[in-house]
Structure formats: C-alpha cells, structure tokens
Amino acid sequence: MSGPSELLPDGGDMAERLVLRELSHELGDELASVIKLVSVAASRCDSPEARASLASVRDRLRGHAQVHRSLQMMEYTTTIDLAAYLHHLCRSISRSRLERDGIALSLLLDPVRMSSERCRLLGMIVFELLADSARHVPHGGAGAIHLEMWPTDTSIACCVTDNGSSDEGAHLERGSAVVEALAASVRGTVDIRRGLDGTRVVVNIPRGADEMPVAGE
Template identity: 30%
Template sequence: MLTGFANPSPASDQPLASHLFEEISHRVINEYSEAIAILSLAASRGEATAAPALRRAADRLHAMAEAHRSLLVPIAEENIDLGHHVGKLCSSLSRAYLSERGIQLTVAMDEIPLEAARCWRVGLIVSELVRNAARRGLKDRQGSIRVTLNRSGSSAWCVVCDDGCAASDPPEGHEWRLIRALTAELGGSVQWKFTPCGSVAGVRFPLITP
C-alpha cells in the first residue's frame, strides 16, 4: 500500500493499511447509495418537470459509485486477468465521467494473468491517466481516449492516448506523484509525450514482483 506516495509500506503494515482502505471505501460507497436513494425518492415524489433531472442525477451517482467500487482491491488468492480488470474499470469510468461530456473511451486488452494486488495498482494508474487525459488533454471537451494493454515477454505495456491539444510537460502535482509512486511499486517506468495533436502516456512493468 502507499504511504505518502513514497515507497511501499513494510509488509507488517500492509494488512492494517489494506483494512483501513477497504473500510473507508465501503463507507464512501454506502454514502453514494444513501444519496442515490434520497434523489430517487425525491424524483418519485417531485414535480413532473424536476423528476427527470433528479433521475439523471441519481443515475450519475450510481455510475460514480460503480467506478469507485471498481477501484477496490480485488479479492482473490490466485492471479486474475489484468485485461478484464482494466477493461471493466474503463467501462465504469466512461459511464461515470466521460460519456456525458462526449468523450469516447475505447480499449484493447491482452489477457494477462497477474497478482490481484498488482492488478489493483495498474487499475489506479489507468484511472489517473484516463482522468488526466480528459481533464488536461481534452480539457473536458469532446474527443477520444484509447487504452491499450499488451504483454511482451515477462513485461506488460499499458498506453493511454488522447486526441487533445496538451503541448507541455506534465506538471508536478498530486496525480503525477501518485502515478510515479504506483509505477515504482510495480518496479516499472512511466513516460509521457505531449504534442499539439494529442498526448501519450506509457507504463511498462514486470509481470512478476521484482
């Protein structure tokens, strides 16, 4: 688990950190559920003109809750398919944040068996890269984002690209430190390329814990 976006926590700290993370996540999802229930009830009792807007708000919150749930640590003793995990995450992100802005998210995934904890870290990286592509590359305007995940021998290569107009190096900030820290925990590397025609972020990491 992360500790201040630096090095991985000592093994003795991981069970407690994981438990706390899951507890907080479940509370957040429960709060989403309560908000959805309140909006749905208001829509059923409200005026005809307000009901559609309330239902749309409830649907949006439901999609956001699903996106949050997809970022939880997968519970599995054996390896899981990284491609399926990332593909499901991208689908949730598209419904929650991108489709209503006219941003099309497409994916191309290889089937890659990987430890659940490493899948979780890759999912967090992809989530941050997709959000950054929408926010900084496309600047929340219409456009497209593509996520590819390929296996190459004992390594995997994940690429997130957009057709926006970002043309500068990535700024230093919370999201960039998070991406670098997670990539370092995987024993991998991350590179960015920004052009007037779009941006590309590539993450390479070994499939086995270094």
C-alpha cells in the same frame, strides 16, 4: 473471477490496510444511501424535467460507485483477467465522467491473468491517466481517448493516448507524479510524450512469472 485463495500478506502496514478498507466500505455505504435518496426523489417528482435531471445525477453516482468498488482495497488476493477488469472499470469511468462531456473512450486490451491486487494497482494507474486526459481533451463530442494494454516477454504495457492539447498545467504535473509513484511501487517505468496533436503515456510494469496471456484469445 475465481474464489478467494489467500489473505493479503501480513506486514507492518496491516493495521493501516484494515483501516483503509473499513473507510472504503463506509464510503461505499454512503454512496449507496445517496443513490437511494436520489432515486426516491426522482420517483416522487411531478416535473418531467426535474425527474430527468435527478435520474441523470443518480446514474452518474452509480458510475462513481462502480469505480469505487473496482478500486477499493481487496480483502483477499485471487487471480482474474486484467482485460475484463479494465473493461468494467473503464465502462464505469465513462458513465460517471466521460460521457457527460462527450468524450469517446476506445479500448484494445489483450487478456492476461494477474493477481487481483496487481490488477487494482493497474486500475488506479488507468483511472489517473484517464482523469488527466479528460481534463485537457476537447469536450462536446470532439474528445477522444484510447487505452491499449498488452503483454511483452518481460512486462505488461499499458498505453493511453488522447487528442488533447499539450498544456503543461498543474493538474498534468500532479497526475504524472501519481502515476510515476504507483508504477515505481512495482519497479515499473512511465514514458510521457506530449505534443500539439495529443498526449501519449506508456506504463510498463515487470511481468510476474504466473502472469500469462489467456490461451485462445
């Protein structure tokens, strides 16, 4: 990841951004404090079973903290590899949520250079799509989610497929609304197809002039 290049653009929502960033830092600090407390409790516990349970809670909290760090509002914009960013985010999501339910997550991501702010927005979309899939795929080792991302001539395409049921629950409607709102903020499109054998969601966002595939990969 390259160093900071410029501050986020000044605008009418700058004060709101500063408040949200500060709240995000405070939440991160609180998570760190809780993780430390659980770690200390685990180290002082005499029961192997209780110690293992506390260690499991600690690891899940660490996963949530890593997801939070990946999605928090950034102070500066810079250019990073979207694929590497999503790999890190998805690994954290798996550790904090998917692994405990026996849900397998596979990735196929083409390297693309993109601004850190747009990477964060795509990360929020991916987080919401994976959360939706995790709610309705089979648990206990039978659930499977696949994330694929690739550049086209005019856009960045992000596709999530799973082997869950096509139940049209309220959580699916909420997730779709969030994804559509995030995509619309950058003039993107969302295509959702649900069937008996699973769900497929494709999000396309317009590709910026400086967003290019990483050469040689």
